[in-house]
Amino acid sequence: MTTDRQDDVNSDISGLSRRDVLKGGTALGVLAVTGIDSHALAQIGNPSLPAAFRTEIEVSFRVNGDRSSLALDPRSSLLDVLRDQLGLTGAKKGCDHGQCGACTVHVDGRRVASCMTLAVQIDDLDITTIEGLSEGDDLHPMQQAFIDHDALQCGYCTPGQIMAGVACVREEHAGSPQQIREYMSGNLCRCGAYPGIVAAIADAARAMEG
Amino acid sequence: MKRFDYARPADLGSAIATLAAAGDGTRLVAGGTTLFDLMKLDVETPGRLVDINGLAELRGIDTGGDELRLGALVRMADAAEDTRLKADFPLLSEALWKAASQQLRNMASLGGNLLQRTRCAYFRHGEPFACNKRNPGSGCAAIDGANRSHAFFGGSDACVAAYPGDFAIALIAMDAVIDVEGAKGRRSLAIADLHRQPGARPHQDANLSPDEIIVQIRIPANSVGRASTYHKVRDRESYAFAVVSTAAAVRIEDGVVADVRIALGGVATVPWRARSAEQALIGRRLDAETAAEAGRIAFEGAAPLNHNSFKIELGANVVRDALIIAAGRA
Ligand SMILES: Cc1cc2nc3c(=O)[nH]c(=O)nc-3n(C[C@H](O)[C@H](O)[C@H](O)COP(=O)(O)OP(=O)(O)OC[C@H]3O[C@@H](n4cnc5c(N)ncnc54)[C@H](O)[C@@H]3O)c2cc1C
Ligand code: SF4
Ligand code: FES
Ligand code: FES
Numbered sequence: 001m002t003t004d005r006q007d008d009v010n011s012d013i014s015g016l017s018r019r020d021v022l023k024g025g026t027a028l029g030v031l032a033v034t035g036i037d038s039h040a041l042a043q044i045g046n047p048s049l050p051a052a053f054r055t056e057i058e059v060s061f062r063v064n065g066d067r068s069s070l071a072l073d074p075r076s077s078l079l080d081v082l083r084d085q086l087g088l089t090g091a092k093k094g095c096d097h098g099q100c101g102a103c104t105v106h107v108d109g110r111r112v113a114s115c116m117t118l119a120v121q122i123d124d125l126d127i128t129t130i131e132g133l134s135e136g137d138d139l140h141p142m143q144q145a146f147i148d149h150d151a152l153q154c155g156y157c158t159p160g161q162i163m164a165g166v167a168c169v170r171e172e173h174a175g176s177p178q179q180i181r182e183y184m185s186g187n188l189c190r191c192g193a194y195p196g197i198v199a200a201i202a203d204a205a206r207a208m209e210g
Numbered sequence: 211m212k213r214f215d216y217a218r219p220a221d222l223g224s225a226i227a228t229l230a231a232a233g234d235g236t237r238l239v240a241g242g243t244t245l246f247d248l249m250k251l252d253v254e255t256p257g258r259l260v261d262i263n264g265l266a267e268l269r270g271i272d273t274g275g276d277e278l279r280l281g282a283l284v285r286m287a288d289a290a291e292d293t294r295l296k297a298d299f300p301l302l303s304e305a306l307w308k309a310a311s312q313q314l315r316n317m318a319s320l321g322g323n324l325l326q327r328t329r330c331a332y333f334r335h336g337e338p339f340a341c342n343k344r345n346p347g348s349g350c351a352a353i354d355g356a357n358r359s360h361a362f363f364g365g366s367d368a369c370v371a372a373y374p375g376d377f378a379i380a381l382i383a384m385d386a387v388i389d390v391e392g393a394k395g396r397r398s399l400a401i402a403d404l405h406r407q408p409g410a411r412p413h414q415d416a417n418l419s420p421d422e423i424i425v426q427i428r429i430p431a432n433s434v435g436r437a438s439t440y441h442k443v444r445d446r447e448s449y450a451f452a453v454v455s456t457a458a459a460v461r462i463e464d465g466v467v468a469d470v471r472i473a474l475g476g477v478a479t480v481p482w483r484a485r486s487a488e489q490a491l492i493g494r495r496l497d498a499e500t501a502a503e504a505g506r507i508a509f510e511g512a513a514p515l516n517h518n519s520f521k522i523e524l525g526a527n528v529v530r531d532a533l534i535i536a537a538g539r540a
Contacts, residue, residue, distance in 0.1 A: 050228040051219035053258055074216035074259065077246070097247050104313055110287075113313045116243050120216055121263060164313065173312070185448035186311020 057120045063088065064132025078117040079103045082129060090130035090159045094188070101187030104160040104167075105129045111167035113186075130159035133166070141207035142166050142200070149203065151196035157189045165201045166208075174205040211249050218261040222391060222423065225262055229421040230393045232258050238423065240283060240319035243310070244326040251334055253327075253344055268321070268425055271295075278429040282321030286377070287312060289320060299429065300539065301438035301457050305380035308442045311449050321424040324378050324388070324404060325416055328371035329451055330360065342368045343412040350412075358517035359451070363478035369412030370515060373405060373480050374451050380440050382481040383457040383471035386429045392422035401427075405480040434461045434469045437540035441532035442475070443524065452476035454525040456508075458532035460496060462540055467491045472508060472529060477521055484508035487529065496537050498530070505529035 060069040063086060070085060079096075082088045082105070091114055094102030098116040105114045106128040133140040142165050145151070152158045164187045168174050173183035180201050181194075189197065217232075219225040229236060235257040239245050248254040262268065268283035273294050280289060289295060290306035310318065332339040332351040340349030350369055352360050361372040378401060386401040404416055418424075429435075438459035444450035455475035461468045470491050472484040487508035494500050505526035512522050 048223045048227050050231040051217040051224055053215035053217045055215050057216055074214060075211050098243055098314055110316045111313050112317050116246055118242050118246060182448050183312050186313050
């Protein structure tokens with residue numbers, strides 16, 4: 001058993017990724033602060049050692065290309081961090097329970113419900129919000145298509161629809177109106193702008209792929 | 211939300227040690243789409259969270275050998291798109307992509323999916339409603355309350371909450387096995403033994419101890435999974451829990467049924483295998499008539515509540531249609 005574990009440690013070390021190194025760095029920092037001696041430090045990476053519980057977590061990530069480092073209460077959702085701490089109010093809070101899609105953002109290119117994402121889980125990841133979609137004054141084809149098709153009324157769901165729509169096209173789930181409706185079903189629109197939304201995504205899919 | 215402390219162990223051994231050292235009031239978190247949701251509602255109030263997303267041992271899909279292995283941390287969206295799942299077990303892929311939304315499927319893990327908790331509104335809402343699952347001994351507001359979405363199979367006087375998940379329904383039809391590891395080592399259990407009927411202890415959903423971690427799901431290679439479907443009827447076309455669902459798989463030999471699997475969702479407290487309906491089909495031709503008969507048999511013995519008796523007829527039709535769809539894929 002012990003030798004197996006030892007082997008695991010060795011293979012773990014040889015297979016360390018940049019992210020593991022970064023995480024290791026964080027762990028070392030915490031141990032140093034809590035005053036654990038050098039003998040314990042030598043055991044870092046020993047799989048049978050329990051991980052430390054913390055009340056405040058240092059998290060470092062990129063939002064729309066800009067790096068942020070924050071000390072977070074682990075209760076924070078990614079949505080609340082974006083809106084309340086970083087002033088990025090594009091992602092909306094509709095339900096706060098994963099049910100409406102208004103808070104959709106991309107984490108490492110994948111769409112997620114930011115209200116259901118523990119912000120401490122985005123350490124070292126790349127976040128894209130609606131604020132990061134256009135290139136300067138050049139709108140993203142999905143944004144342009146929503147304007148062209150009048151795909152909104154009040155606009156509250158729109159940032160989430162657009163972020164979900166971009167991901168839907170990139171996932172290759174925008175092949176037909178039927179498939180768009182299925183893969184956009186996590187984004188509700190209280191104003192019922194669905195026909196325009198489906199048409200806008202179909203249009204943007206052509207522009208994005210072309 | 212109650213305050214909690216957070217730890218992120220780097221591997222399985224460390225995670226088990228972390229759980230063992232932490233004691234009561236500690237929960238694992240993977241995607242968080244069940245747990246964080248219920249913590250916001252103060253239904254779950256852990257004092258410590260152990261984040262298992264760093265555990266490489268729980269990742270990956272592997273088809274080597276005579277079984278399909280799905281790591282507990284594989285995300286629903288990734289498993290749903292897996293070409294081997296689509297080809298050999300269409301019911302598994304379908305059960306995944308017909309669940310939740312793409313945003314949630316990108317976050318949610320397969321292990322967490324199995325252990326998602328009931329959507330019973332009284333359980334989620336909290337006070338002033340009685341709920342034995344949330345608050346043991348307080349009673350059950352659903353038994354005489356609004357129980358359209360509750361279970362008529364596997365309930366007790368203490369709780370009739372339906373098991374809400376889709377994937378486990380498809381897995382039980384494929385006789386999947388779950389590998390778990392905890393302080394006392396590794397063990398395997400049939401998916402049919404993972405979930406608990408409420409009995410007198412509805413607060414305990416699963417036959418797992420608090421220090422045990424689901425490592426992977428194993429599906430034995432078989433020849434029945436190819437002609438299969440997960441047929442899910444909802445109150446709206448997409449993005450809703452099942453009103454009634456059926457996982458069906460069938461193998462026809464010489465014009466008659468050689469092997470068939472039927473499992474039901476939306477109507478039972480646990481993933482529900484309809485074995486007598488399966489038995490009734492073996493050795494017979496599968497046609498509209500025998501499929502309908504199997505559907506009726508699947509719902510024999512149901513104990514409907516005030517608002518869900520309509521699911522007996524609806525469910526029989528869903529089973530019938532699922533069998534026809536599955537057979538069409540042979
Ligand atoms: C709006 C909405 C709609 C939904 N619709 C559907 C639907 O139609 N069909 C459906 O099936 N589901 C649906 N879901 C449920 C969703 O699929 C689950 O919430 C999700 O799969 C849980 O996975 P997770 O990784 O996020 O789990 P978490 O929330 O992280 O964990 C859930 C539970 O499992 C435990 N756990 C997690 N991983 C492990 C492990 N490896 N070992 C031991 N314990 C573990 C946790 O401690 C926790 O108790 C929906 C959810 C939402 C919010
Ligand atoms: S059915 Fe179960 S979960 Fe729902 S109120 Fe009754 S005890 Fe609670
Ligand atoms: S606010 Fe996140 S899904 Fe509604
Ligand atoms: S435009 Fe108003 S909610 Fe969609």
